[in-house]
Amino acid sequence: MASSPNLEKNLSLLTPDQVELGMMLLEMGQAHLFDSWPDLGIDDDHKKCFFHQVALLNSSYPGGLASYIKTARELLADSKAGKNPFDGFTPSVPAGEILTFGDDNFIKYEETGVKQVQYTAFVLVAGGLGERLGYNGIKVALPMETTTGTCFLQHYIESILCLSEASCRQAQGECPRDVPLVIMTSDDTHERTLHLLESNAYFGMKSTQVKLLKQEKVACLADNDARLAVDPKDIYKIQTKPHGHGDVHSLLYSSGLLREWKDAGLRWVTFFQDTNGLLFKVIPAALGVSATKGYHVNSLAVPRKAKEPIGGITRLTHADGREMVINVEYNQLDPLLRGTGHPDGDVNCETGYSPYPGNINQLILELGPYIDELSKTSGAIKEFVNPKYKDSTKTAFKSSTRLECMMQDYPKTLAPSARVGFTVSDPWLAYAPVKNNPDDAAKVPKGNPYHSATSGEAAIYRSNNMILRLAGIKVDDPVSQVFNGQEVEIWSRIVWKPKWAVTFADVKRKVSGNSSVSQRSTLVIKGRNVLIEDLSLDGTLVIDSVDDAELKVGGSVQNYGWTIESIDKDDRALPEEMRIRGFKINKLEQLEKSYSEPGKFSLKL
Ligand code: UTP
Numbered sequence: 136m137a138s139s140p141n142l143e144k145n146l147s148l149l150t151p152d153q154v155e156l157g158m159m160l161l162e163m164g165q166a167h168l169f170d171s172w173p174d175l176g177i178d179d180d181h182k183k184c185f186f187h188q189v190a191l192l193n194s195s196y197p198g199g200l201a202s203y204i205k206t207a208r209e210l211l212a213d214s215k216a217g218k219n220p221f222d223g224f225t226p227s228v229p230a231g232e233i234l235t236f237g238d239d240n241f242i243k244y245e246e247t248g249v250k251q252v253q254y255t256a257f258v259l260v261a262g263g264l265g266e267r268l269g270y271n272g273i274k275v276a277l278p279m280e281t282t283t284g285t286c287f288l289q290h291y292i293e294s295i296l297c298l299s300e301a302s303c304r305q306a307q308g309e310c311p312r313d314v315p316l317v318i319m320t321s322d323d324t325h326e327r328t329l330h331l332l333e334s335n336a337y338f339g340m341k342s343t344q345v346k347l348l349k350q351e352k353v354a355c356l357a358d359n360d361a362r363l364a365v366d367p368k369d370i371y372k373i374q375t376k377p378h379g380h381g382d383v384h385s386l387l388y389s390s391g392l393l394r395e396w397k398d399a400g401l402r403w404v405t406f407f408q409d410t411n412g413l414l415f416k417v418i419p420a421a422l423g424v425s426a427t428k429g430y431h432v433n434s435l436a437v438p439r440k441a442k443e444p445i446g447g448i449t450r451l452t453h454a455d456g457r458e459m460v461i462n463v464e465y466n467q468l469d470p471l472l473r474g475t476g477h478p479d480g481d482v483n484c485e486t487g488y489s490p491y492p493g494n495i496n497q498l499i500l501e502l503g504p505y506i507d508e509l510s511k512t513s514g515a516i517k518e519f520v521n522p523k524y525k526d527s528t529k530t531a532f533k534s535s536t537r538l539e540c541m542m543q544d545y546p547k548t549l550a551p552s553a554r555v556g557f558t559v560s561d562p563w564l565a566y567a568p569v570k571n572n573p574d575d576a577a578k579v580p581k582g583n584p585y586h587s588a589t590s591g592e593a594a595i596y597r598s599n600n601m602i603l604r605l606a607g608i609k610v611d612d613p614v615s616q617v618f619n620g621q622e623v624e625i626w627s628r629i630v631w632k633p634k635w636a637v638t639f640a641d642v643k644r645k646v647s648g649n650s651s652v653s654q655r656s657t658l659v660i661k662g663r664n665v666l667i668e669d670l671s672l673d674g675t676l677v678i679d680s681v682d683d684a685e686l687k688v689g690g691s692v693q694n695y696g697w698t699i700e701s702i703d704k705d706d707r708a709l710p711e712e713m714r715i716r717g718f719k720i721n722k723l724e725q726l727e728k729s730y731s732e733p734g735k736f737s738l739k740l
Pocket residue numbers: 260261262263264265266267268319321350377378379380407408409410570
């Protein structure tokens with residue numbers, strides 16, 4: 136057995152549990168961790184801290200550190216050998232539902248889905264570093280749009296609350312529980328997420344309704360033998376990096392929440408990400424698809440052009456009988472198809488899109504089968520390793536690496552009998568994440584989405600315009616504008632609070648007659664029972680009313696309105712939230728009406 140004289144000299148410092156951890160490290164080939172340790176009496180507190188860290192790394196990984204190191208060795212050997220994880224699998228197109236916003240099918244799914252909301256737990260994964268965006272704050276605190284300045288987290292919480300109210304209304308008032316929200320955080324986001332919630336009274340949710348689960352980082356690996364990397368700045372610390380959003384499954388499992396939810400009668404768990412302001416527009420219909428089709432796993436997706444850099448949802452069948460429906464990264468899908476009898480690889484079909492829909496990483500899982508599966512795996516998700524080698528001998532890394540896991544790899548361990556499907560919806564409706572900083576977004580090849588703060592905000596307006604257009608309001612076509620080097624379509628700035636409408640049926644109920652909104656206009660609807668009838672808007676109109684007021688709004692509004700003005704992203708005097716968009720809203724003139732008394736009102740402008 137391996138030994139370490141330096142560790143032995145310090146054994147009297149340690150508790151029996153720590154001695155055991157030390158022995159485990161030696162057995163797992165980690166003696167180098169103690170190479171620079173001085174004699175007893177020097178830096179003793181640091182040595183104890185080292186073992187506290189080891190204990191944390193050991194307890195927060197399913198199977199402990201020994202299991203982590205063993206898996207790392209296997210995956211590093213596969214990576215060195217250039218082994219393809221999909222060897223022996225044949226891809227084919229899985230079955231799923233393709234939605235068309237606003238048609239009868241969509242409305243039917245929405246109605247079914249709304250009923251399910253009161254049986255749903257929502258899980259937001261928000262532990263990511265957000266390195267690509269490079270924003271100094273947490274991403275969920277960013278304004279989703281700057282017309283009202285509502286941040287992502289506020290929008291998510293209000294959407295969940297309103298959907299759950301709608302769900303109770305459908306069930307004729309029967310509402311046995313508050314719909315739970317879990318937020319997975321990490322050391323990088325935890326304190327700031329908690330502060331955002333607490334300083335805003337949880338945006339209207341009960342504090343007991345929201346649970347934060349903090350993910351821990353995992354140990355870095357210095358070489359192909361999976362020797363743990365020592366922090367370059369501190370010999371008593373193992374270097375750590377994020378393990379990925381796949382941690383959400385083991386955290387939910389070990390927290391005991393899944394059982395609690397099951398006992399409380401919940402049926403679904405909906406996972407979503409930090410900066411997709413459109414997602415809740417499709418959640419009701421997607422839940423409806425899950426319930427109607429009895430999907431154990433429902434991956435939300437958008438149509439994807441062949442070779443577009445977004446993972447494709449694929450059925451993989453192995454010669455040995457294994458089968459799974461899984462996200463295959465775009466750079467793996469094309470070679471996989473070519474190697475299995477499709478000489479052209481990933482190509483568009485008659486729809487003009489690849490038959491493999493684009494994964495947007497929002498999942499709806501059926502709780503019962505989810506618990507059954509996690510009881511077998513304890514929530515461990517198939518991991519991968521992505522070392523950056525120094526040269527083609529693949530013997531040394533440019534910098535330390537670590538194992539990673541992804542939330543969407545959950546179906547990898549499921550039995551072929553599991554019902555795994557997908558729901559495709561229009562990208563204008565469902566997907567506009569804010570991931571990229573302005574410089575990187577400006578370099579995105581033409582035709583591919585920018586996924587920046589600029590495009591994310593423009594997408595909110597586009598979506599709201601498209602929805603109102605389908606509901607019968609005449610909205611102007613957008614104009615093309617360039618901000619931060621990105622060409623985006625700017626539609627009129629129409630924004631509503633979730634309490635005005637969370638489904639298309641809500642929107643249709645609240646819009647009637649002949650209304651129009653010009654491209655330069657801004658319309659902000661804050662009140663619940665605001666009915667738009669024969670309104671002609673050319674400027675800015677902001678309407679608010681208390682919940683028990685019903686307000687009919689019509690007539691003609693014309694004023695200077697609110698304009699969108701370019702700003703210099705490098706102007707440090709401006710707030711970062713503004714600079715990453717490349718524009719600001721200049722509030723010149725508006726008509727603002729607010730009704731604070733209950734009753735029925737008609738506002739003829
Ligand atoms: P992204 O892929 O956008 O990663 O995560 P990121 O870490 O936020 O950003 P980059 O890659 O550093 O630029 C998708 C979602 O998963 C969460 C993120 O918060 C985001 O909601 N996530 C990511 C976690 O919760 N934990 C992680 O370890 C990684």
